[in-house]
Amino acid sequence: MNAAVAIENLKVTFGAVRAVDGVDLVLEKGQALALIGESGSGKSVTLRAILRLHSEKRSRIEGRIQAAGRDVLTMSKRELSAFRGGTVSMIFQEPLLAFDPVYTVGQQITESIRRHEGVSAGQARVRALKMFERVRIPSPERRLDAYPHEMSGGMRQRAMIALALACRPEVLLADEPTTALDATVQIQILLLLRELQAELGLSTIFVTHDLGAAVEVADRIAVMYAGRIVETGTARQIVLDPHHPYTIGLLRSRADGALAKGARLDTIPGSPPDLANRPPGCPFAPRCFLAEERCRREEPPLAAAGPSHLAACWRSEEAAASFRRKRAEAAEPVLAV
Amino acid sequence: MLFYILKRLVYVTPVALGVSLVCFLLVHLAPGDPLSAVLPVDASQETIAEMRAAYGFDKPLPVQYAIWLWRVLHGDLGNSIATGRPVLSEVGRAVVNSLILASLATLIGFTFGTLFGFVAGYRRNSILDRLASMVSVFGVSVPHYWLGMVLVIVFSANLGWLPPTGAGPDGSGNWRPDFEHLRYIILPALTMSVIPMGIIARTVRALVGDILGQDFVEALRAKGLTEFGVFRHVVRNAAPTALAIMGLQLGYLLGGSILIETVFAWPGTGFLLNAAIFQRDLPLLQGSILVLAMFFVLLNLIVDVMQTALDPRIERA
Numbered sequence: 001m002n003a004a005v006a007i008e009n010l011k012v013t014f015g016a017v018r019a020v021d022g023v024d025l026v027l028e029k030g031q032a033l034a035l036i037g038e039s040g041s042g043k044s045v046t047l048r049a050i051l052r053l054h055s056e057k058r059s060r061i062e063g064r065i066q067a068a069g070r071d072v073l074t075m076s077k078r079e080l081s082a083f084r085g086g087t088v089s090m091i092f093q094e095p096l097l098a099f100d101p102v103y104t105v106g107q108q109i110t111e112s113i114r115r116h117e118g119v120s121a122g123q124a125r126v127r128a129l130k131m132f133e134r135v136r137i138p139s140p141e142r143r144l145d146a147y148p149h150e151m152s153g154g155m156r157q158r159a160m161i162a163l164a165l166a167c168r169p170e171v172l173l174a175d176e177p178t179t180a181l182d183a184t185v186q187i188q189i190l191l192l193l194r195e196l197q198a199e200l201g202l203s204t205i206f207v208t209h210d211l212g213a214a215v216e217v218a219d220r221i222a223v224m225y226a227g228r229i230v231e232t233g234t235a236r237q238i239v240l241d242p243h244h245p246y247t248i249g250l251l252r253s254r255a256d257g258a259l260a261k262g263a264r265l266d267t268i269p270g271s272p273p274d275l276a277n278r279p280p281g282c283p284f285a286p287r288c289f290l291a292e293e294r295c296r297r298e299e300p301p302l303a304a305a306g307p308s309h310l311a312a313c314w315r316s317e318e319a320a321a322s323f324r325r326k327r328a329e330a331a332e333p334v335l336a337v
Numbered sequence: 338m339l340f341y342i343l344k345r346l347v348y349v350t351p352v353a354l355g356v357s358l359v360c361f362l363l364v365h366l367a368p369g370d371p372l373s374a375v376l377p378v379d380a381s382q383e384t385i386a387e388m389r390a391a392y393g394f395d396k397p398l399p400v401q402y403a404i405w406l407w408r409v410l411h412g413d414l415g416n417s418i419a420t421g422r423p424v425l426s427e428v429g430r431a432v433v434n435s436l437i438l439a440s441l442a443t444l445i446g447f448t449f450g451t452l453f454g455f456v457a458g459y460r461r462n463s464i465l466d467r468l469a470s471m472v473s474v475f476g477v478s479v480p481h482y483w484l485g486m487v488l489v490i491v492f493s494a495n496l497g498w499l500p501p502t503g504a505g506p507d508g509s510g511n512w513r514p515d516f517e518h519l520r521y522i523i524l525p526a527l528t529m530s531v532i533p534m535g536i537i538a539r540t541v542r543a544l545v546g547d548i549l550g551q552d553f554v555e556a557l558r559a560k561g562l563t564e565f566g567v568f569r570h571v572v573r574n575a576a577p578t579a580l581a582i583m584g585l586q587l588g589y590l591l592g593g594s595i596l597i598e599t600v601f602a603w604p605g606t607g608f609l610l611n612a613a614i615f616q617r618d619l620p621l622l623q624g625s626i627l628v629l630a631m632f633f634v635l636l637n638l639i640v641d642v643m644q645t646a647l648d649p650r651i652e653r654a
Contacts, residue, residue: 081404084560084561085559089559092556098553099553099556101648111562167561
């Protein structure tokens with residue numbers, strides 16, 4: 001196994017709801033992969049499954065997950081807790097909620113370092129301070145003793161990154177790391193993550209619903225819909241040459257760029273299917289502008305749409321052609337890659 | 338922190354003044370002439386007027402209050418009508434006894450309450466949760482004087498293990514921490530402990546359930562903490578609220594245990610209040626209520642300060 005993370009046929013079920021339904025995913029070492037999709041598409045569930053964070057009582061996980069050369073689903077409780085935060089660590093969407101409010105940020109980082117490396121409290125603090133400098137938190141010595149609610153949103157997310165990277169993990173999982181932040185801070189955090197990833201040779205999976213953020217940091221993008229991956233390719237392929245109508249819908253429903261005043265923003269009509277009661281055929285068919293009879297009957301498999309580019313659509317060629325045509329017509333602004 | 342405590346002390350002043358005013362007015366709110374308990378039924382008009390002047394009842398109310406407050410501030414709560422002894426020493430002794438009983442009861446209640454609460458909160462909707470909830474509902478709703486009587490019947494009358502009433506073998510009102518006296522405190526303390534136990538168990542259960550549902554718990558697991566490591570965070574998060582409840586319960590028990598202290602003839606404030614009410618001993622009543630109310634104010638202050646020390650989100654400035 002050379003990949004940092006390899007997921008095979010992952011299925012995560014909560015009661016009657018199958019939130020993730022047969023996901024295959026490979027993250028190469030040192031690369032960044034963005035998992036994109038709307039709320040409820042299963043992207044966060046997939047990410048949490050890599051650390052087995054779902055309650056064992058309320059969920060069932062099937063398939064195979066390999067991360068940093070380890071088989072996640074067969075680990076013992078003890079191995080798992082050493083693995084979490086030590087080998088694979090995670091940063092969360094809302095850093096204010098992800099820190100324990102009654103401990104200082106420094107205490108929480110040293111706690112993690114001491115748990116994984118058994119160093120003294122003093123040494124752990126020195127390490128935490130170095131991490132704070134590394135994520136460029138101003139006056140780090142003082143900030144270590146601050147409580148989470150005493151920091152700004154961007155500062156908190158930097159601290160969260162410091163916490164996640166404090167024990168030198170091989171893989172970093174980021175669950176919408178910029179969603180809760182101001183637009184200007186978002187960019188700073190994304191740039192910081194990209195820089196740290198290159199510096200530390202991290203392999204990263206980002207979950208986001210922001211295509212702009214995905215393009216900014218990711219080498220590859222996987223688009224999820226209704227618990228499955230519907231399209232995967234390099235960031236460039238996904239943004240410039242999408243082959244799935246859902247990806248095209250996501251690209252068109254972006255508000256930035258030169259949207260003429262008064263022009264309506266394109267949206268995807270309808271809402272995602274009920275995952276407890278999945279209809280036959282392609283799950284996107286009811287909302288798709290290209291859907292035909294076959295789409296409602298048979299489910300399309302992921303098929304090659306180019307080199308290392310897969311799309312799960314019966315009419316992927318038509319979809320891609322329609323995207324190219326529209327773009328040529330409207331000279332639609334394209335995300336810079 | 339010191340500044341915060343000082344500030345809180347300043348805030349306490351108006352509360353304390355208000356409490357003292359209510360206590361003072363109590364004498365005038367009580368039905369009947371306050372002198373009727375002191376004077377013989379056939380007292381002459383002159384005697385009544387004389388007594389009225391002696392007690393200061395002939396002056397206007399604000400002046401009476403000022404004089405009374407001045408005396409209270411100098412530690413003079415007057416003399417008990419029934420015994421003629423200074424109210425302050427009577428109340429002081431009772432407060433010590435009540436404090437001992439209430440502290441032990443709160444300690445027992447807090448220990449078992451948090452235990453049940455944590456088990457129930459961690460194992461929501463399991464059989465253990467139901468059992469713990471049953472015990473705590475029982476604790477909150479059972480009539481405590483009845484429970485006291487049942488315990489007396491079982492452990493004193495039938496089994497003969499523990500004495501049924503009093504604070505010590507010599508019949509005196511002074512409890513001492515030795516084995517003989519310990520036997521006397523067990524039954525009233527157990528009876529009393531079911532009150533805070535029930536309330537604390539229910540509060541802690543809700544708290545733990547709430548804390549475990551918060552995002553940071555998942556983040557703690559994600560950084561590799563063991564379940565015990567997560568548990569320590571849960572305890573630290575639950576502590577401020579649990580301690581606040583405990584402090585308030587201690588306050589309630591200190592003053593609100595008339596029934597239990599009467600059942601067990603425990604020479605505490607509840608017992609004293611009971612006697613004062615039935616003997617129409619107004620100075621004693623006034624004094625004990627004032628002291629109890631001040632204790633409550635003080636406890637609230639201590640709880641607030643402790644909460645601030647434990648939870649950094651509470652504003653200190």
